[in-house]
Amino acid sequence: MGKCAFCSVAASERYRVVFEDELALCVLDKYPLVEGHCLIVPKRHAEHLGELGDEELLGLMKAVVKAEKALLALNLGDGVDLRQHYRPFLAESELKVNHVHFHLLPRRHGDALFEKSLRHEMSLREMNYDRASVGKLAKAISKAAK
Numbered sequence: 001m002g003k004c005a006f007c008s009v010a011a012s013e014r015y016r017v018v019f020e021d022e023l024a025l026c027v028l029d030k031y032p033l034v035e036g037h038c039l040i041v042p043k044r045h046a047e048h049l050g051e052l053g054d055e056e057l058l059g060l061m062k063a064v065v066k067a068e069k070a071l072l073a074l075n076l077g078d079g080v081d082l083r084q085h086y087r088p089f090l091a092e093s094e095l096k097v098n099h100v101h102f103h104l105l106p107r108r109h110g111d112a113l114f115e116k117s118l119r120h121e122m123s124l125r126e127m128n129y130d131r132a133s134v135g136k137l138a139k140a141i142s143k144a145a146k
């Protein structure tokens with residue numbers, strides 16, 4: 001997987017590496033949305049979380065927690081957003097890599113992402129909320145999760 005940006009990041013862009021161990025790598029995002037925007041990546045190439053084993057998932061989540069504590073200790077934010085996208089329908093590009101990863105974003109009340117995303121998300125939530133369909137969907141997802 002020499003072409004994968006995350007499989008090769010450790011060798012080619014060491015300056016962005018925050019920490020790593022045998023299971024996970026934490027690097028600063030090349031195109032940060034906010035200062036301290038970290039990516040937490042499993043060492044083994046996988047396209048989505050379902051391909052990872054229990055030990056890898058635990059290692060990945062431990063790295064998320066470790067990075068979160070460090071960002072908060074440095075006062076880069078008062079809180080964080082943790083995001084993970086699985087979008088195989090998008091073409092791979094500089095901004096999208098087919099190697100599963102979490103985005104960890106330090107956040108503050110009223111930061112650059114706050115106003116825009118909160119207003120947008122709240123309007124979508126109000127628009128999409130219907131108790132009967134939410135109940136039906138919860139049951140369907142629960143059944144599929146078994």
Ligand SMILES: [Zn+2]
Pocket residue numbers: 001004005006007008044045046098099
């Ligand atoms: Zn990879």
